[in-house]
Amino acid sequence: MSAKRVPAAVGVLATVGAAIVVVPIIGLLAKTHWSGLVDALSGPAVADALGLSLVTSAITTFVAVAVGVPLAVVLARATVPGLRVLRALVTIPLALPPVAGGVALLLTFGRRGLVGAWLDEGLGLTVPFTTAAVVLAQLFVSLPFVVAATEAGIRALDGRHEDAAATLGARPGRVLWRVTLPMALPSIGAGAVLCWARALGELGATITFAGNLPGRTQTVPLAMFVQLDQDPDAAVALSVLLLGVSLVVLIALRDRWVPAFGRVRHRAEPTA
Amino acid sequence: MRVAAAASLRDALTAAAGQGALPAAELSFAGSQAIAAQAIAGAPLDVVITADEVTLNRLLEADVVDGAPRPFARNRLAVIVSDAGGGARLVRRLADLARPDVRVVLADPAVPVGRLAAVALARAGVIVHPASLEQSVAGVVTKVALGEADAGIAYITDLGHDDLGGFAVADPTAVTTYHAVVLRSAGDRAAARRFVDALQGAATQRALAASGFLAP
Numbered sequence: 192m193s194a195k196r197v198p199a200a201v202g203v204l205a206t207v208g209a210a211i212v213v214v215p216i217i218g219l220l221a222k223t224h225w226s227g228l229v230d231a232l233s234g235p236a237v238a239d240a241l242g243l244s245l246v247t248s249a250i251t252t253f254v255a256v257a258v259g260v261p262l263a264v265v266l267a268r269a270t271v272p273g274l275r276v277l278r279a280l281v282t283i284p285l286a287l288p289p290v291a292g293g294v295a296l297l298l299t300f301g302r303r304g305l306v307g308a309w310l311d312e313g314l315g316l317t318v319p320f321t322t323a324a325v326v327l328a329q330l331f332v333s334l335p336f337v338v339a340a341t342e343a344g345i346r347a348l349d350g351r352h353e354d355a356a357a358t359l360g361a362r363p364g365r366v367l368w369r370v371t372l373p374m375a376l377p378s379i380g381a382g383a384v385l386c387w388a389r390a391l392g393e394l395g396a397t398i399t400f401a402g403n404l405p406g407r408t409q410t411v412p413l414a415m416f417v418q419l420d421q422d423p424d425a426a427v428a429l430s431v432l433l434l435g436v437s438l439v440v441l442i443a444l445r446d447r448w449v450p451a452f453g454r455v456r457h458r459a460e461p462t463a
Numbered sequence: 464m465r466v467a468a469a470a471s472l473r474d475a476l477t478a479a480a481g482q483g484a485l486p487a488a489e490l491s492f493a494g495s496q497a498i499a500a501q502a503i504a505g506a507p508l509d510v511v512i513t514a515d516e517v518t519l520n521r522l523l524e525a526d527v528v529d530g531a532p533r534p535f536a537r538n539r540l541a542v543i544v545s546d547a548g549g550g551a552r553l554v555r556r557l558a559d560l561a562r563p564d565v566r567v568v569l570a571d572p573a574v575p576v577g578r579l580a581a582v583a584l585a586r587a588g589v590i591v592h593p594a595s596l597e598q599s600v601a602g603v604v605t606k607v608a609l610g611e612a613d614a615g616i617a618y619i620t621d622l623g624h625d626d627l628g629g630f631a632v633a634d635p636t637a638v639t640t641y642h643a644v645v646l647r648s649a650g651d652r653a654a655a656r657r658f659v660d661a662l663q664g665a666a667t668q669r670a671l672a673a674s675g676f677l678a679p
Binding site: 297301302303317319320398402403404405408416417419420421423 | 494496497499500504566568571573593594595596597598606609610611
């Protein structure tokens with residue numbers, strides 16, 4: 192639709208929708224003490240938190256794609272019973288309050304937890320209060336994004352190219368790797384970006400399950416949360432930092448890897 | 464009427480309110496530093512109760528307080544251990560918290576109990592590497608009670624709950640005083656002052672003593 196053909200009512204609602212997101216961001220930037228920003232951000236605590244956030248969210252995204260894409264393939268293509276239940280379960284973290292997710296992780300992987308007790312006694316491994324726990328917490332809340340986006344992308348494919356490849360003799364694995372996934376790549380990319388963004392901003396599950404220790408488990412959102420009670424200017428500075436990092440990555444990715452979320456572009460000729 | 468109180472007062476004040484020792488009010492509990500930040504930012508609270516004087520001073524300096532602060536109870540630090548975990552065996556003295564095989568959880572130094580614990584440990588020359596810095600004493604208690612940590616530093620009023628064992632910290636400076644203040648933004652200041660008066664009343668003092676609090 193060209194601008195001339197958007198109904199006025201739609202335009203008004205759209206403006207309200209945009210304002211809901213844009214105005215608070217403007218509010219944040221307006222109240223930032225720009226002159227003191229560099230000072231507020233140049234402590235070792237900030238460098239620790241930022242480094243930890245970037246490393247853990249990157250690991251989370253990598254693992255989420257590595258296991259989430261196969262899960263999405265199963266949900267989209269497999270014919271075993273119980274898939275609807277599985278899909279619902281995998282989507283639960285999207286609706287569950289993050290702290291509840293943290294509690295669930297604690298009761299499962301904690302030292303007296305369902306799995307954790309065995310890990311602790313059998314292998315001497317404890318999970319809570321480690322950086323691995325940070326990744327687990329992030330994975331729990333952001334894996335659904337990869338799965339949902341990828342499944343939608345695979346389902347949107349009409350199957351012609353896959354059928355053609357199979358007719359030409361390609362085994363299912365080859366069809367998947369050379370036809371299906373390349374064509375679903377934009378959706379996988381969109382899911383990965385959402386996953387990374389969610390992992391970067393994760394707070395509730397992390398603080399409950401991984402704890403709060405600078406250098407090991409205190410990510411930028413945790414540092415912000417802690418600073419809010421002690422030094423609000425520092426909290427604002429960290430918010431602006433996170434906003435900046437997110438903008439840089441999202442703009443750098445742009446349409447190159449991430450067309451509009453969920454929109455699937457079919458490549459003209461899949462490699463076979 | 465909205466009253467925000469330090470997390471360590473939850474059981475005692477809720478019991479006192481249940482017994483009718485306190486005027487009707489909506490009680491909420493959190494780390495003192497979080498409550499102070501909210502009060503300073505303009506949250507609609509009538510009475511605020513802090514667990515130490517540092518947080519109280521923040522409120523006074525921010526000029527949100529009406530009238531004088533009223534001390535009404537004190538508490539002492541205690542090392543808490545989980546009866547079920549290894550903590551009970553491994554930790555018998557404050558110095559045991561420095562052992563590498565003991566997993567310790569402390570409160571963040573911004574939290575009253577965390578600040579007090581840091582001072583007490585420094586005075587005793589004990590260097591602890593905590594696994595986590597919690598944002599309220601309730602966080603420390605939960606982690607130890609769940610067995611995720613072997614030991615932590617909380618208050619003597621936390622001993623005996625949730626299967627927690629442990630011992631008081633003997634250092635004479637390891638004691639903190641609770642103060643209640645009425646906020647300028649209180650809707651009904653007279654009612655808020657009555658609540659604060661009731662904290663020093665005999666019935667509430669009995670409930671506090673029953674929970675292990677020390678007299679002001």
